[in-house]
Amino acid sequence: MLDTATAATFLRPERLLQTQPSAIEILREDTLLSASLWINVALAGLAILLFVYMGRQVETPRSRLIWVATLLVPLVSIASYSALLSGLTIGTLEMPAGHALAGEEVFSPWGRYLTWTFSTPMILLALGLLAGTDTAKLFTAITMDVGMCVTGLAAALTTQSYLLRWAFFGISSxxxxxxxxxxxxxxxxxxxxxxxxxIFGTLKLLTVVLWLGYPILWALGTEGLALLDVTITSWGYSGLDILAKYVFAFLLLRWVADNEDVVASPPDGATVSGGAPADD
Known part of the structure; x- marks a missing residue:
């Protein structure tokens, strides 16, 4: 039998934790899973170079603001996905009772929510500027979007109650x-x-259809009903990010660069901070 001192050493929490692979070990050992993150780093880098080139001749203030907002999307993405790959914003969570994987340690790339919290408001800012909307509508869209991402993160990180996970998911929705x-x-x-x-109609349709994919994937993936495994879920999110960010941004910047005179013109009946039409 083990004496008390030996048993205490053997059963120390840090020793017991070694029996469970860490999140970074899971990521390094699963080539497909890590590839779902690396592809976004690579495409974000290419997008940054391309968007800098595309915006080199944009001159009017409104067009340049759209360009800067759009450029921030891949800039945020490359930083956030690099943090995921470094292990800084990933972890493992024990799923609560009632979950399909209850009691199991599940890989959680929770840093994705940080990506969305900072990048999707830039998408909405660019869209709002393109539409020539007023400040109140723009503020509403951006703040509601941030609320959506933050409560989505709460849903993903809640482990004490399966019902509470879905409650946060409902609030996010x-x-x-x-x-x-x-x-x-x-x-x-x-x-x-x-x-x-x-162009707004095209980008609006692209955004709405793709953004609807995120809550659907959450519900079907490991964070929700666990009908899809973690690798498929991660690739699903990455595919949506590629289309909703880089493809969206390319289409927007190409149109702005070719139609800068339209973007520079004040909208008919333009309002100042949601108030009366601006004076001529």
């Missing part, structure tokens, strides 16, 4: 509905007045 309302009901009229309705 409620924030998302407000964002969808602004995109679908408010900004199209603004874009029509600004003369950017065609």
């Amino acid at each position: 409620a924030f998302f509905l407000v964002v969808l309302y602004v995109l679908l009901a408010e900004w199209p009229d603004d874009a029509a007045r600004a003369g950017t309705a065609d």
Whole structure:
């Protein structure tokens, strides 16, 4: 039998934890999982170089603001995905009772929510500027978007209650509905007045369809019902990020660069901070 001192040494918490692979070990041992993150680092880097080149001749203030907001999307992404790969913003979480993987340690790349918290408001800022919307609508869309991402993170990190995970998911979805309302009901009229309705309609449709994929993937993936494993879930998020960020940004910047005169013109009936039309 082990004496008391030996048993205490053998059963120390740090020794017991060694029996479970760390998040960074899981990432390093799963080539497909790590590739789902590396592809975003590579494409974000290429996007940064491309967008800098595309914006080199953009001169008017509104066009340059759209360009800077759009450029920040891959800049945030490359920083955030690098943090994921370094192990800084990943971990393992024990799923609560009621979850399909209850009691198991599940790989959690929670840093993705930081990516979305800082990058998706830039997407909405660029879209709002393109539509020529007023300050109140722009503020509403961006703050609701941040609320959506933060409560989504809470849903992903909650481990004491399966019901509470879904409660946070519901709150996040409620924030998302407000964002969808602004995109679908408010900004199209603004874009029509600004003369950017065609490109706004394309980008709005792309954004709405792809952003709807995120809560669906959460519900089906390891954080929700666990119908999809962690690698498939990670690739799903990465694929959505590639289309919703880099493809979106390329289409937007190409149009702005070719139609800077339209973007520079004040929208008909433009408002100042949601108030009365500005004076000529």
